[in-house]
Amino acid sequence: MVVRVILSLVALCFGGLSHAASEAVKVYSQLYPSSPMLTEGYAQVAGRRLHYVTAGEGPLVIMHHGFPGFWYVWKNQIAALSESYRVVALDGLGANLSDKPQQLWAYDIGRLAEGLDLLAQQLAGDEPFILIGHDWGGALAWSYAQQYPQRLHKLIVLNAPPYNLFLDLLRENKQQQKASTYVEVLKQPVVEYMLTAGDAYLIWRSAYQKAVGREFLTQREGELFRQALAVPGAVAGGINWYRANVPKVDHISVEDYWPRSNPVVRVPSLLVWGEKDKTFVPEFLETLPGYVSDLTIEVIAGAGHKPNLSHPQQVNRLLRQFLCDSEC
Template sequence: MSALRLPEGFTDVFVSRLVQLDGLRLHAVIGGDGPPLLLVGGWPQTWYAWREVMPALAREHTVVAVDSRGAGLSDKPDDGYDAGTLAADLVALMAALGHDRFDVVGHDIGMWIGYALAADHPERVGRLAVVDAIIPGLTPSPPVFGPAAVNHRLWHFGFNRLPGLNEELVRGREHLFFGYQFATKAATPGAIPAYAVDVYVEAIVADPRGLRASFAYYRALDETVAQNEQRRKTRLTLPVLAVGGARNSGALVAETMRLAADDVTGVVIDDCGHYVAEEQPAQFTEILQDFLGGTPVTGVPHGCGTSGASR
């Protein structure tokens, strides 16, 4: 971590660990003291996406920011990128770290994994926070010829599922392709600093399996969709926080979770796109700490947890 740009004092609290599981090695950055909290990032990011919120969370939690299978420094096997397998990986990771029950925060693909964790392993998850995404197999699929704005936001779902052509088109142009994702999904083109984009892109480029693995989550969508169609038959009863950036998914995050859960608090953060933990870390941390502590969430009137609100 010494080569990364991090908040002051970060390495005094957090350590980088490679944890060997049964046939799989996962990387996580761990620190803090208190109830365990698992942070699960999205595509095409690594644990580094949480760097701005981790120090404050670590004051009251043992924070585990993980690189899921296929991301960052974690192993990149040929298969196992469906949400159920990814969730089982993280149950095994937390058990290996001594945590049988924990809270979960998931962003983007991490939201898919977080939902699978809560649905498949309800005895393991106390509270679930999900951030700015939709869930395949739960959220209704948009039409092929939908509005241009919807296509602009979701076109990568189809592209990333291609069986090989996408790798040929992107290889050697990774900064162009992935840089475009950050520039267009954030509230402003420069909201995610160039140094952070470089960290994410270089993590993919540095491993010859990285590009394939980055698309593998999407190539496994048929499995994930089928799993979620089964999961939604049993509603979640644990508390759920659904956070959306007003300039990206917005209230759709809470609408999605209400299709599957009974106790949903919805918050929309203004002046924010897809990358909530990096674009608005102070607001997001305050909201998340309220939720994890079991107090009324900042910006949501008391008693309105299941109806949602905007911040």
């Protein structure tokens, strides 16, 4: 393990940022002028380049978004937590300014977890850190905690079940099967082409137009998400997470589970759940305690799948409260 880490680590490098990335940082800085300064960087991880932003000093907090998104989905949480923590918000593999490999094996959840561990090693050595994930980033965060419990201090997930629990739901829960019919549609090349066309307008409209209309995002911020999705390969990169990790329902087998079919998370964990989420069936909240030995569940009334954007004050309060249980 030590040899592999040493061979994989490359010094962090800065610069070479696109207009879209610089614009996002500029917008953030204007919205949160009193927050710690936000800077950008790249890390070379297992042969892939990952882009991230960072702010603040203190214990390391890594944030991983879902699809379709990029680091800016955490704007409210970066501002809140960077007062006490060193916050690092990633562009996940395939998103925005991070690399977008075409090979599906690069998006295998086990490889993604290994890459996340190598990144954390670069940022904080062997020091345990705090991991926060949403949607696909949340499923990855659960899996990382199952495989690398010694590396985490605490785990926070927004609106996502563990990856292996999600596979269980797909196999056994008719409502989840119905809610997830979009997955097989997404995988089709013609759909990828349609979603990429027009600077990714269709997928942007589906994911973020309402957020702009409800003023969770400004018009200018909405355009940042449009630009991130319009980066060549970004839509395909997000869809490749599904292609690599979600088999057809009748093809799911024990070999698809990672790291195992039912490993227990032995890290203090918080699930923040928007009660109106339509991506995952709420029944998994009853099953989740069997997967996590030290679990807190907080439900936000009226919130949907993106409570980090729609209900930032409540989410930030829950995050601070959970992180301060043993530290403040």
